[in-house]
Amino acid sequence: IIKPKIIGGIHYDEKYVKVSAKDCYDLNAIDNKTKFVLAHLFVEKRTKQKCYDFLKQIKDSCYEQIIERFNQEKHKKVCDRKLIEFTCDKFANYKSAFSRLFYRIANLSFGVPIACKKYGLEHNNNPIERYNGKIKDRIKNIRSGFKSYDNAKCFMDLRRIIHNYVNPNQELNGKTPAEMAKINLGLGRNKLLDLI
16 A cells, blocks of 8 residues: 655644535544545544544554654754644544544644634644545535435545645645655546546
C-alpha cells in the first residue's frame, strides 16, 4: 500500500448530507498543504465509535510519520514541540477519538469557520471547510437528491477518489493531491480510466 506523505496540518470536519430527508454525515480529513483527503467516512450518526473508525484511517496509513515526528521532538519541552497538528471543531466525539489514537504524539487545536478569518484567529479550519463547500456545490446539481444511504455513500467515496487522484488542483500548480502527497501511480492523461 502506498502511503500519503503528510506535509502540513490535518484538518477534519463533517458535511451534512440529506438522504431521503434524513441528515447523514460525510466525515473528511485533509492535509492543508497537499490537499490530500487522508480519511473519509460516510455515516448516519457521528457516534464515538464512528469518529474513532474515521480517525483510525489516518493512524493506519500515517502512524509511522506521526511517531517519527514525535520521536524527533520528544526531547524538547512540551510547549516547544512541533508535532503534527490536527484541527477540528469542539465536537466531543472528535476530541475523544483523537485522544484514544494520538494522545501525546500529536497536537489537537480547535478551528473556526472561514467566516471568522477577519478576526485573524490562528487555528482556522479553512482547508476542510473549502473541501466540504465543494461537496455542497456538487450536491446542489443532483436535483432529485439521494434516495438511499448506499447511493450517497458510493457518491461520496467516488468524490474522494476523484479529488485525490484525478482532478488537478489550482492551488497545487496543476498537480493532483496524490502527486503532492508523493503517491505516484503512473497515471496517464486519462487518470480516471487508468485508475479503473
